[in-house]
Amino acid sequence: MTDEECIEAVKLRNQYATTKEAAEASGKGWHWIQRRVKEAERRQLQAKMQKMVEMPTFVIEGDEEEDIIDILKRFRKNHDLKAKAAAERNWFEIKVKETKPYAMLWFGDPHLGPHALWPVLERHIAIARQDGVYGANIGDTTDSWPWTGRMARLWAENDISHKTERRLAEWFMFDAGIHWLIWLIGNHDEWNNTEFYKKLGAYTVPVIDWRAKFTLVHNNGSRTRIDAAHGRKGSSIYNPTHATLREAKFGEEAALFITGHTHNFGLFEYEMPERRTHTWLAQVRGFKTLDHYALVNGFPEGNKGHSIMSIIYPDTGKVQCFSDPEEGADYLKWLRSL
Known part of the structure; x- marks a missing residue:
């Protein structure tokens, strides 16, 4: 029995309900068909029969999706772009052409809205408008409570809409009369959409997510790292600048380390003899007041360090800080009058 005979017998048997009907229709004997069907099974000729017919292949899922090779290529390209952007943000330079001492007024978490300490905030905004004073926003420009989840209850209790919060952010950046040098994005800003702030400050002020390591470069070549x-x-109950000190001791060197977020205040100049250097450590309090979260968790509200002023001397690149911006502003006026 040849393979061809066995395959022919299988085809005949498959066409009819019984072997007898197949035999009568084909003129082949009943035994002829049966023997060759069994032999086809023994020789496993079913697979050979299937290869004689090629069926089209259909993709059940993802038939319109991007090819995996293209996906990998795109991911590699995106990674390279992000790595390049991250490298460019590591100690990026801000060129300041001031020849006389100038100041950066570091606004602690503003939380613009019904719970901001507006009397103090407005005084500090007025200081930031003075000659030789530049603004720096440590983040959390508004409350920006999320739309859903447990935080939605806090948003519902605030007499302010997300639209109004965004209008306040635009006013703070463009219309408050402040010449900004840096603007950070905090956790509350992330709830409101970080892209809003990045697009808002495009081509106007560096808007950096969470942390900015930068260098102020002056005409005479002096540099100030912040x-x-x-x-x-x-954190530590004994030192409000604990996290900032930790970074100063184990991180890269800078003339000033400044932090917000926790709504408390601390400021001191710190020497690191093992590095033969010294730096300023600042924890800026911010402007949020009548804070229900602080109340129920037993955190007393501070009354100092809502903003911190750092005076930079371009001739040397050194820094001097003031916990009272008004006092610092008076000193700056005197320095610039010399």
Whole structure:
């Protein structure tokens, strides 16, 4: 029995309900068909029969999706772009052409809205408008409570809409009369959509997510490195600048380390003899007041350090800080009058 005979017998048997009907229709004997069908099974000729017919292949899922090779290529390209952007943001330079001492007024978490300490905030905005004073926003420009989840209840209790919050943010950046040098994005800003702030400040002021490490470069070549972060890891009941100190001791060197987020205040100049250097450590309090979260968790509200003023001397690149911006502004006026 040849393979062809066995395959022919299988085809005949499959066409009819019984072997007898197949035999009568084909003129082949009943035994002829039966023997060859069994032999086809023994020789496993079913697979050979299937290869004689090629069926089209249909993709059940993802037939309109991007090819995996193209996806990998796109991911590699995106990674390279993000890595390049991250490298460019690491100690990026801001060129300041001031020849006389000038100041950066670091606004602690503004939380613009019904719970902001407006009397103090407005005084500090007025200081930021003075000659030689530049603004810096440590983040959390508004409350920006999320639309859903447990935070939605807090948003519902605020007499302000997300639209109004965004209008306040635009006013603070463009119409408050402040010449900004840096603007950070905090956790509350992330709830409101970080892209809003980045697009808002495009081509106007560097808007950096959470942390900015930058260098102020002056005409005479002096440089002042500043490490500013909305928040940092670590806390201590004995030292409000614990997280900032931790970064100063184990991170890269800078003339000023400044942090916000936790709504408390601390400021001091710190020497690191092992590095033969010294730096300023600042924890800026911010402007949120009548804070229900602080009340129920037993956090007393501070009354100092809502903003911190850092005076920079372009001739040397050194920094001097003031916990009272009004006092610092008076000193700056005197310095610039010399």
